[in-house]
Amino acid sequence: MRRFLFHSVFKFFCIAALFSVLSACSKPEKPLPLPPLNERLNADVVYPQNPKMIRTPKGANELDLESPLRCSVNWDTQQMILTLPYNMSAFRLEKNGVNDPLPRFEVTGFSFEKMPAEKALYKLTKEAGIKLVAKDAPYASISAENLRGEFSEVVNMITDAGEIYYSYKAPEKTMRISRKGNFTLYVPKSRPILLGLLDVLRGSGITDMTTDWADYSVTFDADFELKNKIMDLIKYFESNPTLIAYDVSVFRIYPYDKNKDVEWKELLNAFYFGTVTTAKTGVIGRVLTTTNELNISTLRQFLGQQAMVMPVAEGKFVVPNLWFSRFDVGKCGRRDSIEADLSILAKASLEKGNRIFSDITLEATGGEITHFDVRSRLGENFLIIGIPNQIFSAKSPKSETVVFMVPRIIRTLKTTKPILDNLI
16 A cells, blocks of 8 residues: 555656646747947947948939039030920928827907017917927017917917928927928929929029929929929919020139230131121129021130130029029039039010020139129020139139020920920
8 A cells, every 4th residue: 555655656756747747848939139239240330430420322422313414415416496385283382290189179359569489479379288399599579469260270370470381299298390402393294394393492492402303393492482482383374474594604714824825806807797796794704695607616726726725514504584593514514623503693584676685793712703784696606714723723814704695485384284204
């Protein structure tokens, strides 16, 4: 009996021990925390000693999707008048960013006098339990008496009067206000029209923008003044759908005799009388209006007899009638050239008899270099001469920068039919 009991107890403990071992094998152990990343890689994490000294490589910076269209001119097949159809419904301006609906309640009798817009909004939103963040206050002072309506309507009245934008995030109950908003402008599928809009934006001082050539849109930050200007530009195509395109060639000349200037008066002997139709003097340099007998090819041949001609940049820009546009030479030339910071600003208008009035300004980083008013007939060119390269800190005292420009007319035609992309 004792032996049987002993064997039974022994058997029980063996089974229990076996079950305990199996349970231990099947039950996963709690994972240990991983060591820091640099220990796992058996290497130290090295940070730059001076991040401000690190720059994007030159090759990456010089990638510009606009260049193939902007920086090519076919001087042999220029069309003086070009008609481009476009679909008006393609124009639209949209504000970007998340903007949740504001709480719905009525505002009655909300008044304030000569109060900065952010303080007026703070007074209004505080009652609604909304946190207000003013990004770049203070804003313009405004007054209002007995404002009534839905909360969102009153907010719009105040922000419009203060010329500021707002966004609202409902989960955080936070409203943010600022002078500028982020917008995307969608334009018709027309590269000349898109180029014109880009040039107008640059003429307005906007350089930080992103162009999407797939959906023909431009994204940028704008304050109220610029937004209204762009809305006016969109309306402009309804009543006055004319663009003026300028084909531009910029080059540098070095006289073979380093002690002599280029003798521009020899133009009058090298070409028929009347080829140079007008000559006008600016603060620096002169502008000549010429017939098409003096074109880019014959001009280079003439200059090659007296000087070495070095191309700087070649390209085109588009000016809507009565608007300012900008052509940056550095976008179509070497970024390390002395003229890389040179810009050509143009305001153009089409007058009776297909005469083109061009208000041309040359400017660099230091400000305006010179300015010309040019009246030319369709088919005429103009030539800016006598811009000494000493302005750009060049060491050659007799060298000059020359700007050759050919204005052309682009007439836009509104249609409701779908159209393909068109080139200049």
